[in-house]
Amino acid sequence: MSTQLPLRNLAEQAMRRQWFPVARSIDLDTPQSATLLGQRLVVYRTESGKAVVQDARCPHRGADFSLGKVHGENIACPYHGWQFSAENGKCSHVPSLEDQCKIPPQAKIRTYPVIERFAHVWTALETPVNGMYDPAQWRDLELDWLAATPLESPTGVAVAIENFRDVAHFPFVHEVSMGPTKHIVEPLSVRREGLDVWMERPLDAGDGDWANDGDCMMFYHCAAPGLASITYNYEKLGKRIVVGFPSPVAYDHVRIFWGVANERSYRGADLEECLRIEELVYREDMPIAAGIQPREIDWDGTYIEHSVPADLFTLNYRRAFREFMERAKTTAPAFPVDVVAVV
Incomplete structure (x- = not known):
């Protein structure tokens, strides 16, 4: 019996390694919700002007970051205010903790590659096969x-x-x-x-x-x-x-x-x-x-x-x-x- 994957499956897997737009650049005054091949994402711009794409789910209790707020170079969860770094996704602040050294060390959200081009924000879920479109x-x-x-x-x-x-x-x-x-x-x-x-x-x-x-x-x-x-x-x-x-x-x-x-x-x-x-x-x-x-x-x-x-x-x-x-x-x-x- 053949174990070769149907081409449909190969097409879907391949697209995980491709750049796709997930938001318009003009909409990043507030965090935006996006879904790419079933993966829920948040797209936002930091205070320094950097566009960011990260997983939308907060690893604390599962709230949606697209309902949250940007604080400098971090995004804050709308549920309990936990903040995560735009640079590497690590939790940087937990308001309920008196001692910030006790932040759970594994608390992190995945951060995806970003390119802004053609007035849109683009990302890829996995390592891209090719460079970004450049006609x-x-x-x-x-x-x-x-x-x-x-x-x-x-x-x-x-x-x-x-x-x-x-x-x-x-x-x-x-x-x-x-x-x-x-x-x-x-x-x-x-x-x-x-x-x-x-x-x-x-x-x-x-x-x-x-x-x-x-x-x-x-x-x-x-x-x-x-x-x-x-x-x-x-x-x-x-x-x-x-x-x-x-x-x-x-x-x-x-x-x-x-x-x-x-x-x-x-x-x-x-x-x-x-x-x-x-x-x-x-x-x-x-x-x-x-x-x-x-x-x-x-x-x-x-x-x-x-x-x-x-x-x-x-x-x-x-x-x-x-x-x-x-x-x-x-x-x-x-x-x-x-x-x-x-x-």
Whole structure:
């Protein structure tokens, strides 16, 4: 009898070794609650400005730190006021103790690695397989970012990414936001290198909400497992970006963090208007995505699926995701899990 794990299990294990967003940077005035693959977390910013991700459960009597308060470089439990260090998670103060030398020496909460990027706070539950997403096409751009209100979706990460990057559904799902678009999809030019997949397509603005900006080139990019973006390059306006990074609350349920960015020299609509337009698209997708079965890609081949040339981008994304799973099985840790980096 084979003892090989189902690919679903390998996918879930692999995602524990991946960076995912757990909060928007703008929300850290107070501690925030987050859940990543079933692990309850607290996300907060210390007095010195450092973003921190730690376990949400207090090891004293189990209260939730997201209901607590930040004191300098510590977070305090809302139940009994025990304070824990943002640096290493150790208990640093117990109000009920007259002698602080008697703090239980094992009282500690786990502290996770942190990176701030794209106006969000990112973490990983276990030692990451790869470095944080750093798309080459944005490195030379001066960008202003605006984080959107996250959206909840009863789908897995891969289903959410496929929905973002599928091009054949536009005429049927986005008729309001995009206006009427062609049903026939032209031959797609898709390129994959490892975990990254790229595609270029011209945008015919049509007569939807995007019509005022005119036609442009769209540069599609996704990176397995969980980043999908479009960089719009308008000849007369400059570049703007929409990007989504679904974060797995559970294997088959995501909180979709996303946002928009404009080149500082962009001459089109401001960030708020760009976000409004893109949110129309997202909200049109949500009820359709919520009905997809199974709720995550069927890595084990239980369901029958049929593909056509219009699926070329998403099929390459699936290949990239499988490579990610293989790397998670075989790649040595890139750096210790307790390293905290802020970018």
